Amino acid sequence: MRPEIPLLLFLSLSSLLxxxxxxxxxxxxxxxxxxxxxPLPAPASAPSxxxxxxxxxxxxxxxxxxxxxxxxxxSSSPSVNPTPSPAEEPSPSPVSPPVGGPSLSPFSSPSTAPxxxxxxxNAVVGMCxxxxxxxxxxxxxxxxxPAFGTIDAKTLLTLEMKACxxxxxxxxxxxxxxxxxxxxxxxxxxxxxxxxxxxxxxLDSSAEALAEGDKGTLNSMLSALLDDYGTCEDGFTxxxxxxxxxxxxxxxxxxxxxxxxLADLVKF
Numbered sequence: 001m002r003p004e005i006p007l008l009l010f011l012s013l014s015s016l017l018x019x020x021x022x023x024x025x026x027x028x029x030x031x032x033x034x035x036x037x038x039p040l041p042a043p044a045s046a047p048s049x050x051x052x053x054x055x056x057x058x059x060x061x062x063x064x065x066x067x068x069x070x071x072x073x074x075s076s077s078p079s080v081n082p083t084p085s086p087a088e089e090p091s092p093s094p095v096s097p098p099v100g101g102p103s104l105s106p107f108s109s110p111s112t113a114p115x116x117x118x119x120x121x122n123a124v125v126g127m128c129x130x131x132x133x134x135x136x137x138x139x140x141x142x143x144x145x146p147a148f149g150t151i152d153a154k155t156l157l158t159l160e161m162k163a164c165x166x167x168x169x170x171x172x173x174x175x176x177x178x179x180x181x182x183x184x185x186x187x188x189x190x191x192x193x194x195x196x197x198x199x200x201x202x203l204d205s206s207a208e209a210l211a212e213g214d215k216g217t218l219n220s221m222l223s224a225l226l227d228d229y230g231t232c233e234d235g236f237t238x239x240x241x242x243x244x245x246x247x248x249x250x251x252x253x254x255x256x257x258x259x260x261x262l263a264d265l266v267k268f
Contacts, residue, residue, distance in 0.1 A: 124151050131261040133254045140167075140255060153265035157210065160262055164225070164255040165203050171248040172196035175232075178244050185241055192232035192245055199228040199252075206259070213268040222263060225256035 120138060124145070128137035140163035141156060172193055179189035202224040209217035229252040236243035243249070 120145070121151060124156060127151075127153055127156050127262065127265060128258075130265060131258040133258055136251070136254050137258045137262075140164075140258075153262060153267070154210065157259060157262040157266060158207070160255065160259050161203055161206060164252065164259060165200065167248075167252055167255060168196050168199045168203075171245065171252060174248060175245055182244070185236070185239070185244075188232075188235040188239065188241070189245070191235050192249075195228045195232045199225055202228060210263075210266070215263070215266070215268055218263050218266075219260065222256060222260045225259065226253060229253045229256065 128134045141159040144159045175192040179186045202221045206221040229249045
């Protein structure tokens with residue numbers, strides 16, 4: 001036998017025992033599987049995507065292209081409305097100012113006229129407390145205060161004199177009425193009416209002195225008011241009669257006293 005025959009026979013048998021190599025190999029397959037006659041291990045399941053990433057992992061390419069590709073379309077992701085450009089966003093409508101609003105007190109400015117708890121400016125309250133009858137001072141000038149502005153001693157005195165004049169007119173009207181109804185004291189009541197008229201003259205003279213800056217005359221005329229109201233009561237005292245004008249004269253005397261006290265605060 002020729003020596004070449006055993007070698008050719010060995011090579012022929014080796015080719016029959018060698019496993020067939022697949023036509024298409026995986027791109028990253030280990031070469032160990034090409035010569036191992038044991039079955040290939042089952043591929044491990046693909047790891048789930050990390051929760052931190054919102055993108056789906058791309059599938060690994062198939063080792064060999066499928067001969068009959070599936071024509072079923074993949075499910076499309078839900079459409080997302082595009083974000084409108086700034087020009088497309090509606091502009092906010094302007095906010096209308098509130099209608100009305102809290103009403104302001106005439107003396108609401110703390111820098112010019114702070115308001116006392118009574119509702120009157122602190123300056124007015126302070127000047128009225130300079131008098132002997134501050135409550136009467138406040139109550140008598142309160143309805144006469146101007147709507148706006150500051151109040152000084154001269155203005156406050158003018159208002160108190162105005163209040164005194166108004167109440168004197170009320171007293172004179174009452175005295176004339178009672179004189180017709182009470183003949184026994186009619187003469188005294190007639191004298192009271194004349195005294196009230198004198199009070200008007202004294203108030204006029206006081207206003208002129210205040211305007212001219214004559215403080216001496218101002219004090220004299222205001223002091224005369226006290227005599228005008230006191231003289232009315234003197235007539236009833238002399239006749240030992242009850243005065244129907246006592247309450248009027250008492251209030252008028254206190255108003256005249258307040259006028260004198262406020263005149264002390266006026267600076268000429």
